[in-house]
Amino acid sequence: MNEQQLHTILQQEFGFDSFRPGQQEVIESVLNGNDTLAILPTGAGKTLLYQFPAKVMDGVVIIISPLLSLMQDQVNRLRQLGEKKVTMLSSIQTFGQQQATLNHLNQFKYVFASPETITKPEVIQHLQRIEIAMIVIDEAHCVSQWGPEFRPQYLLVKTLLKTVPHKVTLMLTATATQRVQGDILIKLGLSVKQVTTVRQSVNRPNIFLSVNKVNSDKDKRTELLGLVNGVSGAGIIYFSSRKQATQVAQWLQEQTNLNVAAYHAGMNQTTRYKIQHQFMNDELQIICATSAFGMGIDKDNVRFVVHYHVPANLENYVQEIGRAGRDGEQSLAVLLYAPGDEYLQVNLSDLTIPSDAVVNDFMENRIDKNQLGDISNLLKFYQDQHLQPEQVINIFHQQRQKNRQQLDKLLEYINTLECRRSIILNYFSENLLKHDLVCCDGLGNDLNINQLELKQSNKKLVENELKSWQSRLGKLFFVKS
Amino acid sequence: METYLITLLSNQQPRRQRVIENILMNRRTLTTLFWGSRYGILSWLGSNRQLEREHFDAMLKQMKQDGLIEIKNQFILLTVQGQACKQQFSEQHYVPRHEQQYLKYNLNAGWPRLLLAGQVVSEFSYENIKYAPISFEDHELRYVKQWFNNNKSEQFVKNFKQEVNEFLLTLSETEAQFFTELLVGHDSPGLSIDQLTTKLSIPLIDGEVMATDLMVGIMEFAHCHQTLLKQLFQDLKLESPISHSGYITYQLFQDQYSIEQIEQMRHLKLSTIREHLLEAAIFDGVNFPYDRLLTDRQLKALAVQYTGNIDDWQFKMVTDDKNLDFFDFRLYQIMRGMQNE
Ligand SMILES: [Zn+2]
Numbered sequence: 113m114n115e116q117q118l119h120t121i122l123q124q125e126f127g128f129d130s131f132r133p134g135q136q137e138v139i140e141s142v143l144n145g146n147d148t149l150a151i152l153p154t155g156a157g158k159t160l161l162y163q164f165p166a167k168v169m170d171g172v173v174i175i176i177s178p179l180l181s182l183m184q185d186q187v188n189r190l191r192q193l194g195e196k197k198v199t200m201l202s203s204i205q206t207f208g209q210q211q212a213t214l215n216h217l218n219q220f221k222y223v224f225a226s227p228e229t230i231t232k233p234e235v236i237q238h239l240q241r242i243e244i245a246m247i248v249i250d251e252a253h254c255v256s257q258w259g260p261e262f263r264p265q266y267l268l269v270k271t272l273l274k275t276v277p278h279k280v281t282l283m284l285t286a287t288a289t290q291r292v293q294g295d296i297l298i299k300l301g302l303s304v305k306q307v308t309t310v311r312q313s314v315n316r317p318n319i320f321l322s323v324n325k326v327n328s329d330k331d332k333r334t335e336l337l338g339l340v341n342g343v344s345g346a347g348i349i350y351f352s353s354r355k356q357a358t359q360v361a362q363w364l365q366e367q368t369n370l371n372v373a374a375y376h377a378g379m380n381q382t383t384r385y386k387i388q389h390q391f392m393n394d395e396l397q398i399i400c401a402t403s404a405f406g407m408g409i410d411k412d413n414v415r416f417v418v419h420y421h422v423p424a425n426l427e428n429y430v431q432e433i434g435r436a437g438r439d440g441e442q443s444l445a446v447l448l449y450a451p452g453d454e455y456l457q458v459n460l461s462d463l464t465i466p467s468d469a470v471v472n473d474f475m476e477n478r479i480d481k482n483q484l485g486d487i488s489n490l491l492k493f494y495q496d497q498h499l500q501p502e503q504v505i506n507i508f509h510q511q512r513q514k515n516r517q518q519l520d521k522l523l524e525y526i527n528t529l530e531c532r533r534s535i536i537l538n539y540f541s542e543n544l545l546k547h548d549l550v551c552c553d554g555l556g557n558d559l560n561i562n563q564l565e566l567k568q569s570n571k572k573l574v575e576n577e578l579k580s581w582q583s584r585l586g587k588l589f590f591v592k593s
Numbered sequence: 594m595e596t597y598l599i600t601l602l603s604n605q606q607p608r609r610q611r612v613i614e615n616i617l618m619n620r621r622t623l624t625t626l627f628w629g630s631r632y633g634i635l636s637w638l639g640s641n642r643q644l645e646r647e648h649f650d651a652m653l654k655q656m657k658q659d660g661l662i663e664i665k666n667q668f669i670l671l672t673v674q675g676q677a678c679k680q681q682f683s684e685q686h687y688v689p690r691h692e693q694q695y696l697k698y699n700l701n702a703g704w705p706r707l708l709l710a711g712q713v714v715s716e717f718s719y720e721n722i723k724y725a726p727i728s729f730e731d732h733e734l735r736y737v738k739q740w741f742n743n744n745k746s747e748q749f750v751k752n753f754k755q756e757v758n759e760f761l762l763t764l765s766e767t768e769a770q771f772f773t774e775l776l777v778g779h780d781s782p783g784l785s786i787d788q789l790t791t792k793l794s795i796p797l798i799d800g801e802v803m804a805t806d807l808m809v810g811i812m813e814f815a816h817c818h819q820t821l822l823k824q825l826f827q828d829l830k831l832e833s834p835i836s837h838s839g840y841i842t843y844q845l846f847q848d849q850y851s852i853e854q855i856e857q858m859r860h861l862k863l864s865t866i867r868e869h870l871l872e873a874a875i876f877d878g879v880n881f882p883y884d885r886l887l888t889d890r891q892l893k894a895l896a897v898q899y900t901g902n903i904d905d906w907q908f909k910m911v912t913d914d915k916n917l918d919f920f921d922f923r924l925y926q927i928m929r930g931m932q933n934e
Pocket of ligand 1: 547
């Protein structure tokens with residue numbers, strides 16, 4: 113397909129005049145049948161990367177995604193774009209519902225699934241019977257990286273790629289260091305030579321980077337209050353616990369006249385849908401979220417992202433702040449840090465990694481598996497792969513070490529007096545062009561909301577009163593008179 | 594911590610902690626169902642499927658600390674203070690109106706169905722086809738699409754609105770406001786229960802109970818009066834609260850087949866058939882044909898053997914068939930319990 117044809121389709125099918133940076137390269141590579149690793153920053157228009165080939169190629173597009181909420185976001189996005197043949201194989205389906213979906217796989221164009229579901233032998237059998245255009249591995253860094261999204265079943269995707277015929281594989285991620293890129297390919301059994309890598313800079317020049325060091329949790333709240341009152345526009349505040357997200361949301365709601373809501377994966381799907389859409393409709397100004405929030409948020413005018421807790425690593429940090437300023441306008445990222453915050457993160461990641469004793473007890477069936485929760489699934493996976501306890505322990509040791517190293521990098525970012533952006537770009541093996549007044553608060557360039565023109569001028573009060581039920585009904589169901 | 598849990602407790606009858614938990618979470622063992630019926634709390638079956646044991650135990654712990662309950666060997670009893678609190682609770686909180694009908698419906702599916710349908714109608718009324726449906730379930734999407742296609746007409750939006758309006762007129766102002774604000778529509782995603790209860794200054798727990806109760810309310814209403822809503826909720830009305838397999842057994846039994854015949858026809862174990870019949874007796878109460886299973890002679894013998902408070906009866910073996918003896922015992926216990934009510 114030549115460039116002219118690509119642009120014609122882009123315009124006719126999607127109504128765009130031009131591709132965003134990186135999109136055309138990826139789409140061309142995929143249409144040429146090359147397995148492709150696309151590293152494009154958040155907001156670069158990821159959906160089009162498989163939606164475009166799906167329009168041109170015969171067969172079903174399978175998308176493997178790590179979290180239910182991310183999958184739901186993507187499914188929503190596609191449906192919103194007018195795609196009807198979208199489905200999802202998920203853990204919230206009953207057995208019967210899943211069977212029904214499997215038996216009708218052919219009738220869909222897009223099938224979303226988690227790594228656990230898609231690698232089940234019976235699911236693979238169904239996949240082998242249908243024509244598959246491409247297999248998309250979304251958030252491909254999860255294949256390599258430890259974190260809440262990590263599933264050992266990712267390691268089985270390699271087998272899936274070998275046993276299920278498909279024309280092309282597309283791996284998508286927003287951030288990956290050189291090491292992670294290599295690791296993704298190894299874990300998926302692909303060779304560097306056969307894979308086309310398309311990469312855009314992780315740099316988001318319109319986001320001012322800032323770290324605010326405080327002495328206590330109380331000070332953190334004070335600073336946070338100042339930020340949400342002082343900065344104009346919508347913002348996301350990230351927390352590492354659901355409980356904190358909920359509590360601070362409530363507190364902010366009481367302290368300000370803004371509309372604030374919490375958002376996390378523990379909420380039911382209806383509530384999550386409502387909160388997301390209220391935010392997109394500007395009915396909410398502030399979301400207090402865990403990392404479950406954001407991927408599918410189609411909101412260009414998020415002005416600031418605050419981290420109330422230290423994220424696990426720079427990859428996550430860059431992804432999460434990337435939700436600000438998609439419209440290209442000046443935006444702001446603030447990381448609030450109190451001494452010792454990193455230990456919370458260490459504890460959190462240690463919770464997801466079993467100790468040597470737990471591994472040994474598990475392997476010798478001396479432990480109640482119900483008490484272990486997710487860790488139990490992980491250990492069972494390794495057990496099923498016939499790994500010896502020492503091997504498993506070794507994997508976990510390495511993982512713990514890797515987590516520490518990543519956290520150290522993040523602390524370097526927090527503690528530096530130099531340019532923060534250069535630390536991020538260095539981490540991803542990129543070079544900084546120049547530090548300036550709108551770059552970061554390093555080199556003595558303190559955050560100045562006024563100067564960034566982010567100052568809240570006159571607070572627009574949002575309509576808060578409920579209308580009568582009759583008028584609500586009238587608005588819901590529009591009847592022409 | 595205020596909770597509806599207190600309404601499920603008694604100051605006369607010690608109630609098993611795990612039975613109450615299992616009822617809320619819809620863990621339908623025969624023991625749970627039996628005791629749930631003894632406690633008169635079967636309507637709450639499956640009303641809180643997401644309940645976590647940790648949370649449940651924490652609520653009990655708090656109530657104990659507040660001096661509202663005593664717990665002995667996992668049996669809970671309301672204290673004098675607890676009983677007073679229970680009475681006060683019903684005065685200060687939302688009192689469900691349709692509790693008796695809960696078991697007739699697939700409770701958990703009501704709101705997702707209505708929200709999706711409301712959204713489809715709303716978007717249609719604004720002539721918008723590009724939107725993200727609130728449901729992810731293929732089955733739900735198919736069902737509502739089918740419903741929509743079957744009924745689409747000039748007057749569709751008007752009729753749907755009219756039907757919902759008629760239902761709302763049967764509610765209080767607050768209830769009607771609560772109900773409409775939950776709905777999802779074009780360019781207005783509606784509010785969550787959490788947000789709504791804050792705005793209406795009512796406790797969150799009241800909002801949750803109100804949502805369930807109003808949903809059963811509209812399904813009841815729909816089945817009596819309406820066409821569009823009736824079709825929308827058609828498959829959510831249960832043939833019976835009995836489990837599906839139990840229901841088949843009970844139907845055969847009512848068609849005058851004997852237990853042995855049913856055992857052969859269904860290729861099930863005798864003990865399973867007996868469990869089905871006990872389940873049927875629990876849900877069907879006085880209407881169950883006890884006389885087909887317990888002869889006059891047996892009844893006389895059982896009446897001698899088991900006396901006093903029904904809850905305290907201890908099972909005793911009379912023949913060498915333990916399964917049969919227990920079946921007779923439990924069936925008799927159910928029967929006597931129903932007669933006493
Ligand atoms: Zn800088």
